[in-house]
Amino acid sequence: MRIKLYVNDKEHLLNTHGERRLSDVLREDLGLLATKVRCGSGKCGACIVLAEGELCSSCLVPVGIMQNSHITTFEHFSQTRDFQDISRVVKSLNMNVPGEKEPFFYFTLNSIINNIQEITPENTVSFYKNFENFSFSFETLYQIAKQASAIRKKRIAEEIAQLNQQRTGKR
Numbered sequence: 001m002r003i004k005l006y007v008n009d010k011e012h013l014l015n016t017h018g019e020r021r022l023s024d025v026l027r028e029d030l031g032l033l034a035t036k037v038r039c040g041s042g043k044c045g046a047c048i049v050l051a052e053g054e055l056c057s058s059c060l061v062p063v064g065i066m067q068n069s070h071i072t073t074f075e076h077f078s079q080t081r082d083f084q085d086i087s088r089v090v091k092s093l094n095m096n097v098p099g100e101k102e103p104f105f106y107f108t109l110n111s112i113i114n115n116i117q118e119i120t121p122e123n124t125v126s127f128y129k130n131f132e133n134f135s136f137s138f139e140t141l142y143q144i145a146k147q148a149s150a151i152r153k154k155r156i157a158e159e160i161a162q163l164n165q166q167r168t169g170k171r
C-alpha cells in the first residue's frame, strides 16, 4: 500500500505492507536508527517516538494506520529547544542517561512538562512508574521536570516578548 508520513517535518511516500511495524519502517526504510527495538511488546520504551505530538511505542503500531501522521523521532527532537530545556538540567545535575534510553527518558519528561501546568510531586508521581528501569530517584526526576518546566516557561515568554518587539518595531 502507499503510505504518506511526515517524519521529522519531511514528507515521505512509501510503498510498503501496512502491517509492518512503524519502528521497522523508521529504521529500515528511513534509516532513523535512534528508534530501537528491544522487547517488541510495548514494555521497554526503546522504540518510543512522538506521533501527532503524543508518546507512541512504535513497535506496537502497524504503519498502515499511520496514514498522513506526523512523527518525530529522537534524531529530530534532540535538535530542538524543547530538548535543550531538559538537557540543560540533566547536565547541571551531572546525570548520565544511557544512550539507548535517551529517547524514552527525554520524550517522557517532555510529555510531563507539556501536559502538566503546575509541576508538583502530587500531580507528577503517577508518571514516575514509567522510569522504573532507570536508577534515578523520584526526587531527581521531579526536580528535572520542575526546573526544565520553569526554563521552558521563561524561554517561551522571552520568545513572545521578542516577537512583539519585532512587530512593534516594524510599525
Ligand code: FES
Pocket (backbone or CB within 6 Å): 036, 037, 038, 039, 040, 041, 042, 043, 044, 045, 046, 047, 048, 057, 058, 059, 060
Ligand atoms: S521495543 Fe520495547 S516498547 Fe517497543
